[in-house]
Amino acid sequence: MSTSEHPDAPSSLGLEHSPLLRAARGASVPHTPVWFMRQAGRSLPEYRALREGVAMLTACRTPELVTEITLQPVRRHGVDAAILFSDIVVPVQAVGLDIEIAPGVGPVVAQPVRTRADLDRLPELSADMVPDITQAVRALVAELGPVPLIGFAGAPFTLASYLVEGGPSKNHERTKALMHGDPQLWHDLCARLAQISGAFLRVQVEAGASAVQLFDSWAGFLSRRDYLASVEPHSRAVLERLGRNAPDVPRIHFGVGTGELLVDMAQAGADVIGVDYRVGLADAVARTQGRYAVQGNLDPALLFAPWPALAAQVRRIVQEGQAAPGHIFNLGHGVLPETDPDVLTRVVALVHELGSPGHEDHEDHEDHEDHEDHEDHEDQAGHAGS
Ligand code: CP3
Numbered sequence: 001m002s003t004s005e006h007p008d009a010p011s012s013l014g015l016e017h018s019p020l021l022r023a024a025r026g027a028s029v030p031h032t033p034v035w036f037m038r039q040a041g042r043s044l045p046e047y048r049a050l051r052e053g054v055a056m057l058t059a060c061r062t063p064e065l066v067t068e069i070t071l072q073p074v075r076r077h078g079v080d081a082a083i084l085f086s087d088i089v090v091p092v093q094a095v096g097l098d099i100e101i102a103p104g105v106g107p108v109v110a111q112p113v114r115t116r117a118d119l120d121r122l123p124e125l126s127a128d129m130v131p132d133i134t135q136a137v138r139a140l141v142a143e144l145g146p147v148p149l150i151g152f153a154g155a156p157f158t159l160a161s162y163l164v165e166g167g168p169s170k171n172h173e174r175t176k177a178l179m180h181g182d183p184q185l186w187h188d189l190c191a192r193l194a195q196i197s198g199a200f201l202r203v204q205v206e207a208g209a210s211a212v213q214l215f216d217s218w219a220g221f222l223s224r225r226d227y228l229a230s231v232e233p234h235s236r237a238v239l240e241r242l243g244r245n246a247p248d249v250p251r252i253h254f255g256v257g258t259g260e261l262l263v264d265m266a267q268a269g270a271d272v273i274g275v276d277y278r279v280g281l282a283d284a285v286a287r288t289q290g291r292y293a294v295q296g297n298l299d300p301a302l303l304f305a306p307w308p309a310l311a312a313q314v315r316r317i318v319q320e321g322q323a324a325p326g327h328i329f330n331l332g333h334g335v336l337p338e339t340d341p342d343v344l345t346r347v348v349a350l351v352h353e354l355g356s357p358g359h360e361d362h363e364d365h366e367d368h369e370d371h372e373d374h375e376d377h378e379d380q381a382g383h384a385g386s
Contacts, residue, residue, distance in 0.1 A: 014146030015210055020080045021148055024211060024250035024272050024293050026325035032318050033080035034351040035150070036344060037254075038334030039073035040085045043341050046072050056101035057093055060086045066136040067143065074147060077345045078352075080328075081148050081211070084137065084204060088154025088215055089162060091200040092193075094129045095122060097163070105168065112166035114178065116185055122163075122192055125199040133200070134207045141208030148211055150252075151204030153197035155216035156190040156234040158255075163189075172221050179230050190234040198238045205246045213252040213274070214238060216265070217333075220257025220276075227261050232268050239269030252295055256333050259283075266292045277332030281320040293326030298347075300331045303339045307346070314347055318354045 015021065019033035041047055047069055051059055059065045069085040089107045093099050098110035113122065127134065140149050157175075162168070164175045179186045201212050216235060219227060239251050253265045254274025266273045266288045275284040275296035284294050298317055302310055314329075321327025329351045335344065 018148045023326035023328050031352045031355055032327055032329050034329035034348050035079040035081040036331050036335050040069050042337035043335050043339040044072055060090050061132050063132050063136040067139045070140055077348045079348055081150050082144055083150040091125050091196045095125050107162045108167045109163055113163040119189055125196040127203050130203055133203050137204050137207035137209055149209045150211045150213055151201055151209030152213040153200045155214050156193040157231040158216050158218045159193045160189055161218050194234040194237045198241050201242055205249050211250045216255040219255040224260055236268040243269055262287050282323050285323040294324040295328040295330050297332045300333055300336050303343050314350050
């Protein structure tokens with residue numbers, strides 16, 4: 001299946017063999033593809049060096065930095081996809097909202113968006129407001145060759161939470177107060193954010209991104225009732241619009257703590273459902289009736305565990321993923337800043353080494369680092385039945 005509108009462009013060579021794109025479509029793969037949310041970022045010393053003295057959103061709007069930072073984890077870890085180095089708040093800043101990302105805190109909005117007048121400060125996004133993103137994506141796709149670039153955007157609810165609260169929030173109380181207290185304004189705000197995120201995704205896809213992920217990180221804070229009534233229609237608008245404009249581009253839909261919403265998030269227009277570590281992949285597949293590829297779901301905290309314990313969990317997840325029509329190995333949420341990057345590299349190597357799902361005898365024929373392999377098996381045996 002073609003993944004590009006320009007099949008003979010040099011940059012599209014080999015993308016049809018991409019394990020990640022194939023898994024997203026439920027096709028056979030030589031090995032489970034793997035990438036990590038927040039694979040670019042503070043876990044990498046080369047990232048910290050480049051970011052020294054450069055504000056987060058400035059970095060996100062500087063194509064040379066975006067390109068270099070996006071490539072860093074691909075070079076270092078050999079992951080099966082790059083994800084654009086950007087942030088979910090980049091497009092709302094691009095339309096003129098006064099917002100910054102405070103180190104160690106997250107997005108902070110100078111004047112929170114809580115009234116109809118505030119909504120007027122949030123015009124629609126057009127491609128000419130983010131020429132730097134087009135430039136960065138084009139450069140990346142040319143550099144990456146057969147490795148796909150994942151584009152992304154924030155889902156309306158998660159973005160609305162930052163805008164309404166004015167920053168990160170534990171309880172999302174002002175957001176929920178607006179959702180229930182002024183449903184019309186809530187829907188208008190989410191519709192605007194759906195336009196902004198949708199246009200941001202489209203810019204990335206038109207410049208060559210070959211898969212997208214919609215991050216509804218905080219949707220797990222909602223009841224299913226509120227999700228369906230107040231949030232899902234807006235996420236659906238983003239995903240369905242993209243599906244119509246770029247039917248070949250797989251759509252990954254991700255949230256944290258969304259076990260109760262998995263079916264709804266899948267049906268909102270996803271090809272791949274992101275699963276956090278709280279729900280086993282086998283359960284996720286059962287809940288979605290095996291109709292969707294799955295992405296996940298190693299607990300990022302386990303990257304701090306001794307290697308044999310970690311390796312056993314990686315093996316378990318690769319095994320569980322075989323129940324799905326396609327599995328993309330990832331974490332249940334982003335890489336924590338203190339993570340040892342060598343551990344990430346080792347996880348990638350292990351996932352690749354485990355070979356083709358469904359070919360369980362494969363590993364017996366592979367050249368292993370004998371000593372390590374031993375450790376893993378011993379550890380698995382030691383934990384049998386737990
Ligand atoms: O995954 C990747 O490697 C791509 C880059 C990426 C970033 N942000 C870079 C970033 C992606 C996909 C995002 C999305 C994002 N941004 C989400 C959804 C994903 C998720 O984590 O749930 C959210 C909620 C945000 C908002 C945001 N931006 C937060 C909560 C933070 C962390 C604040 C902190 O300092 O701990 C950011 C900042 C941010 N975005 C960093 C990076 C690499 C860290 C900034 C730094 O290095 O100084």
